[in-house]
Amino acid sequence: MPEIDGVALRWRVCGPPERMLAAELVLSWYEVQARHPGRLRPCGNAECRLFHLDRSRANTARWCSMKTCGNRLKARRHQERARHRPTS
Template structure:
């Protein structure tokens, strides 16, 4: 699966020791970010992207329930368009909620019998989210090179320290 609007959106703001890194913090940068994700980058889309991100991050962390997403879910409709060969169902979304509707539609597609395929990185010191594409839906870290290796190193160090203390 390629990068998605949803994943990039929830990973677009990180609080670092050196300050906040926010890809949507500046209006011009946010507009460019949205254009790179297939949107027009209008001021309304920028505002919507910021608002839905503020709702999605705590929701995906399990800190709030799905009710926070209702403004976007409620803005999503299907409309029939008649053609000579039959009906075609098209999305009819309130333009003020189009970015959030896209993100929530992506989120919905990542839900399955084994649980959600999008979740926070399991590393305590990481703010990133990941989309688990593994068959078992058991991926823990957004990056094996950073968070996964640090977690494994901590476990190894703890085992070695416990072993030396016992000896």
């Protein structure tokens, strides 16, 4: 149901309690997409199910967390390169 709050139009969500979380999630997702277009995207780790809000200046962040996903993928790439490196 729409409500006018001063100069802004806001949506108030009404419904059965078991459906409220899903409706609020969709509205929150839309708000983040509207405020930060192109900045909300899935983590670059295919095994991760999280999304991240890219706050980097160049809009190039790839992982939800450098500590976990970023470090794991970089370590895997390094191990792959080391495995295939020709020995002298």
